[in-house]
Amino acid sequence: MTVLDDTPNGAREERAGRQMTSVAKALQLLDAFRKARADMSLSELARRADVPKSTAFRLLAELEQSGFVARNGTKYRLGLSCFELGARYSMCRPNGLRDTASHFLSHLHTATGLTAHLAVLDGPEILHVEKVQGPNNPVVLTMPGQRHPASCTALGKALLAFGDSEGVRTALDAGLPRFTPHSITDPRRFMSELKRIRESGVAYNRQELSRELVCVAAPIIVHGTIEAAVSVSGPTAGVRWDRTEMLVRRAAADISAARGRNTSSQI
Amino acid sequence: MTVLDDTPNGAREERAGRQMTSVAKALQLLDAFRKARADMSLSELARRADVPKSTAFRLLAELEQSGFVARNGTKYRLGLSCFELGARYSMCRPNGLRDTASHFLSHLHTATGLTAHLAVLDGPEILHVEKVQGPNNPVVLTMPGQRHPASCTALGKALLAFGDSEGVRTALDAGLPRFTPHSITDPRRFMSELKRIRESGVAYNRQELSRELVCVAAPIIVHGTIEAAVSVSGPTAGVRWDRTEMLVRRAAADISAARGRNTSSQI
Structure with a gap:
């Protein structure tokens, strides 16, 4: 959780001791909203999810396209799809x-x-x-x-x-x-x-x-x-x-x- | 939405006219719960999300591991993570x-x-x-x-x-x-x-x-x-x-x- 942003991607994944799939990383980005503020910057999200910033940027674009996250200026927040699905639990x-x-x-x-x-x-x-x-x-x-x-x-x-x-x-x-x-x-x-x-x-x-x-x-x-x-x-x-x-x-x-x-x- | 289960994967993706990433497919599987029953079989989920059954099986395992879906016998339902995130909208x-x-x-x-x-x-x-x-x-x-x-x-x-x-x-x-x-x-x-x-x-x-x-x-x-x-x-x-x-x-x-x-x- 305290990984620095300038850690090389390879080193970070090696340290995590696992080869995470894109899906797992995307879900980890969503999960980062669980114990955090409503709006987060790319850097904060990447750090909290322990995902390289460039990967986070790409995955957040996919999450945004599906309505799972939304952008508010330069910050990201949970999207309407999360509310709609959560309410169906x-x-x-x-x-x-x-x-x-x-x-x-x-x-x-x-x-x-x-x-x-x-x-x-x-x-x-x-x-x-x-x-x-x-x-x-x-x-x-x-x-x-x-x-x-x-x-x-x-x-x-x-x-x-x-x-x-x-x-x-x-x-x-x-x-x-x-x-x-x-x-x-x-x-x-x-x-x-x-x-x-x-x-x-x-x-x-x-x-x-x-x-x-x-x-x-x-x-x-x-x-x-x-x-x-x-x-x-x-x-x-x-x-x-x-x-x-x-x-x-x-x-x-x-x-x-x-x-x-x-x-x-x-x- | 009405794609048959036995359609070859390649043909299906070609027909969809796009090369979807694993993340997009995983989100589409989650989204399939939006207008459906609480519990769905693998076949029904794959059909509703328009994702090959074998791919759906693999992605659902990832979604289950992160708590985004849960299994109820042979059926799948939305998991607690969906509720926890949705409530943070x-x-x-x-x-x-x-x-x-x-x-x-x-x-x-x-x-x-x-x-x-x-x-x-x-x-x-x-x-x-x-x-x-x-x-x-x-x-x-x-x-x-x-x-x-x-x-x-x-x-x-x-x-x-x-x-x-x-x-x-x-x-x-x-x-x-x-x-x-x-x-x-x-x-x-x-x-x-x-x-x-x-x-x-x-x-x-x-x-x-x-x-x-x-x-x-x-x-x-x-x-x-x-x-x-x-x-x-x-x-x-x-x-x-x-x-x-x-x-x-x-x-x-x-x-x-x-x-x-x-x-x-x-x-």
Whole structure:
């Protein structure tokens, strides 16, 4: 990732220890947008994708022609084709998780006035699927498609507590990161926390990811298997968390029931 | 698109009249998911992408390795990387159109109990950006990322009426398709309809796309330029459209104002 731009192409590919195909390099260029700014220069993209600048230029022209990237002045950004395809991922399709949950997420956001999230577990991380945020909410720096370590989020803790032991082991193996002094980094304390969540049915994140935010999450369980989690995030002061917790529980139960009815047509 | 599977590779490429690169073929395979079922066999994908089956097999393996496609038994589907990248398209990012509108769309859906949509204009078509549908609504066969001819939707008519004359010409050049006996297919009648929409500030689709649905839309205008449109769809009977129209107008005005405040940080 820190390869200099003037490294000779041959040396770079040798160092990478593999002969990558053009297709793999093109996909790596697209992938470089995953953890980066919206707009990137040719140099930055080539560096992030670890592809020689001349190759990147040629491949970006192909990606642009197919609508997978677009140019904004001298910068590149993701193109409309990415949006159109991404929105066709199974959980976004009619009767998929996001489609079914959107109604209940809207109600939850409207009833609380706070930021509502829907997420799934992927390895030791949560993947945000949907988010509804109000114009007056404190800034919650998340967006659908983004990931966070599961262990320091209410969504992740709910997903781990009601998931299988392998999920918990994966999270512990990945390490319990410290974002604030409130982050739980001791594995034994973390296991007690998961036990408490199983007993109460809801997970809290009390300033564990950000000092400014508290979050409460509940699991979406379909035919006995955890599928996702729903949450509400708000500021540390001025929120009636008892009422909010009740609304999150209800949203999770409603989505679980709706998903249960939909599984025959699940795609 | 209707090339037979047993056509020799050379003949097929010759007939296509171009020497496509591997990257272009790989992107064409991804693109084949745009207007198709969620899961496709190798044969179907190769046929839809107009790529020889053996080439498709090799390229799909590369796409699978990078997470752009996934396998489900013997079928292929879009992979998680597509979702993660698609969700990073500029209008989905924090302070982008979808992020800003989601709060108002949630309120609109909750207040009406009907299906709320957000869409932009792209050539003679509308592109759905967001959708909130309730579990008891009549089936509205749309999903974000999907397109419809602008001329027979309330969203499209609102976008055309408040857009420039080039947009209207593009739509007329594409033709005014007939989906139901209510579709407006006469260009002069269509121009009168757009005039009426400019005067009233809202657009209606009265069973023009589907016999079962009525839809009302209003434009999102930011600093004098139309950016998107918001709508509510519902059944032909049992909906108080006067009240619904008022709520759609308000949502459009609120999103326009919020977008106006956000344009400094627009991405």
